[in-house]
Amino acid sequence: MGLTRKDVLKLAGASAGAAAVGRLGLAGAGALPQPEAMAQASVLGSDSIITRDVAVIGGGATGTYAAIRLRDMGKSVAVIETADRLGGHTHTYTDPATGGKVDIGVIVWHELPIVRDWFARFDVPLEKASFDSPGMVSKYVDYRTGKEVTGYTPSDPSAALGAYAAQLAQYPYLEAGFDLPNPVPPDLLLPFGDFVKKYDLGAVVGTIFNFGQGLGDLLRQPTLYVFKNFGLDILRNLQVGFLTTARHNNSELYEKARAELGADALLRSRVVATDRDAAGYANILVQTPSGLKIIRAKKLVVTIPPKLDNLFGFDLDATEAGLFAQFGNSAYYTGLLRNTGIPDNMAVTNIGQGTAYNLPSLPGVYSISPSGIPGLHQVKYGSPYQLSETSVKADILAGVKRLRTAGTVDTRTPEFAVFSSHSPFELTVPTGAIKSGFYKKLGALQGRNRTFYTGAAFHTHDSSLLWQFTEALLPRIAA
CATH class of the missing domain: 3.90.660 (Polyamine Oxidase; Chain A, domain 2)
Structure with a gap:
């Protein structure tokens, strides 16, 4: 049964901290259960429906890279980012008195072809740090x-x-x-x-x-x-020698990527609910500054830290929720x-x-x-903790x-x-979980429920290596 417009407004104001894991019946206080939340698609007009090949959740280093590269491969994308900028941990401060810039997040990158090619694509010169x-x-x-x-x-x-x-x-x-091999090396x-x-x-x-x-x-x-x-x-x-930007503004890369993505980058936006069971595509209900939108995408790429309290609105199944619940973080x-x-x-x-x-x-x-x-x-x-x-x-x-x-x-x-x-920064699981094959099970999530994953939890906190990891995953996403 569809929701009234009053219900939609209530949904839009639901707390981002409330967990709505509909398949498991884990709707948090103030959140509508997943099926009812997605039923409101019939309420929204056609001008609120965005159809794309891929929806990218998170506009940090990996999300931005995935979105631009997928567009290069002929795929249409939408990026959903809670902040008012792209770049994630890459954060540059401009001093109002001097105009000088200071990078207070990501400082350097690896001397690798993928790094040089990525910056050259946006005409951002590099130098040795x-x-x-x-x-x-x-x-x-x-x-x-x-x-x-x-x-x-x-x-x-x-x-x-x-x-x-x-x-x-x-x-x-x-x-x-x-x-990792099985058994995991004891050292x-x-x-x-x-x-x-x-x-x-x-x-x-x-x-x-x-x-x-x-x-x-x-x-x-x-x-x-x-x-x-x-x-x-x-x-x-x-x-x-590591690389850094010659203009000492590491955020320039992401500013130029944002300009290229244009309206496909939904900033200050968050996922309210998802339905990855829809025939032929997934539905993602997104709260944006201009109101609720439905993104219909054939596939999802999740780049945010996959902790349960960070996955508000996702229709996680028992396997996904069981794995993500094991993550702790520094x-x-x-x-x-x-x-x-x-x-x-x-x-x-x-x-x-x-x-x-x-x-x-x-x-x-x-x-x-x-x-x-x-x-x-x-x-x-x-x-060691939040x-x-x-x-x-x-x-x-x-x-x-x-x-x-x-x-x-x-x-x-x-x-x-x-x-x-x-924060959350380094995502880790206990030694017992590693030993019992946690990362084999985590890797098996790739492609499950129309969803692919990249980001630090699937590799390490290193933009350069994450771009390589994401590049290797792109053929499966674009297939």
């Missing part, structure tokens, strides 16, 4: 006390990186996804701290921790996830601070006093470092204050010029 900052002063501080860590100097990881690379070389398939299931001890790799821990920000509690993570994050191509790029936050009192050429890195490998305690600041714009400092913060933005900001400000209280740096009371949550 430089991590050298002449005149940089570094302080190594335990942010719990604000005091400098006595006797600390960064270790030389060179020899340990070679030994680490020898271990990675045993698992080349990790560079392409989660196609991949070890907590990384145990793996480090087993192979005497302590000198590389600090390097991996700093590079793999967002992994949460590094030493407790299964080695599998560390290898995925800090893999063979990362080691290669440490030698040949959290990662970035921003820019004004008026810190920290000199423009000073980086203050969080180092644990008396901790294993001097790793800082998390939740906590990774570092506060120069942005390249006078008066602005970058801040990076991580946690936190409110309010609590993260408060902890950052408290850490800056402790630097002054301890007499380490004469800081002031700063304010946030911009703050960005990149």
Whole structure:
């Protein structure tokens, strides 16, 4: 039975946090059950129905790449993105005083043909990234006390990186996804701290921790996830050099992709309900700034983190819901601070006093470092679990204050010029699930219920490698 217009308005206002997993009868408070929600298609006029070959859920790195490439392959697309921009973790701040730009999300990419071709398609020039900052002063501080860590100097990881690379070389398939053998190699299931001890790799821990920000509690993570994050191509790029944009505006790529997609990019929009059982296509009910729309698509490409509370409105079956329910996640936050009192050429890195490998305690600041714009400092913060933005900001400000209280740096009371949550970040499952074939079952979802998946949960938090993963999947999506 169809819904009244009053019902449609009620549906449009339903809380995005309410889970509406209709096939399982898991409709949350304030959400209409899935069948009733989709029955309103007869209420909406033809001008509210968008017919496309593929609907892409999420406009981050993988969603944008998938959408543009599918169009190149002759397919019509619609991208559904909750933010007011494309790019996801790629976030660029423009300083109103100087016009200078600072990337506070994705900073670099791999030196790979797919990366160069992708940027060249939008006429965005690339250059080798430089991590050298002449005149940089570094302080190594335990942010719990604000005091400098006595006797600390960064270790030389060179020899340990070679030994680490020898271990990675045993698992080349990790560079392409989660196609794990059965049984899963025992070393991949070890907590990384145990793996480090087993192979005497302590000198590389600090390097991996700093590079793999967002992994949460590094030493407790299964080695599998560390290898995925800090893999063979990362080691290669440490030698040949990473890429960044010559105009130092990493969001330019996504601005140009947005212009090309035009009305096919539905920004500030969210999925309200889906029906993937419709004959010949899937129906996706979407709340957009201009009202409710129905997207009729032959296939879906889901690029958002597949956690149940992030899949509001999806008609998940028992297999899908059972797998996605197992995901936990870490959290990662970035921003820019004004008026810190920290000199423009000073980086203050969080180092644990008396901790294993001097790793800082998390939740906590990774570092506060120069942005390249006078008066602005970058801040990076991580946690093994999700936190409110309010609590993260408060902890950052408290850490800056402790630097002054301890007499380490004469800081002031700063304010946030911009703050960005990149959470949920690393999606992981328990070791037992990995051992019992979780990732084989996850991979088997590709194509099920007209739906394909890409994004970090299916590979790793690395735009370059995700573009390769997505490119390999495109022939199946376009078939």
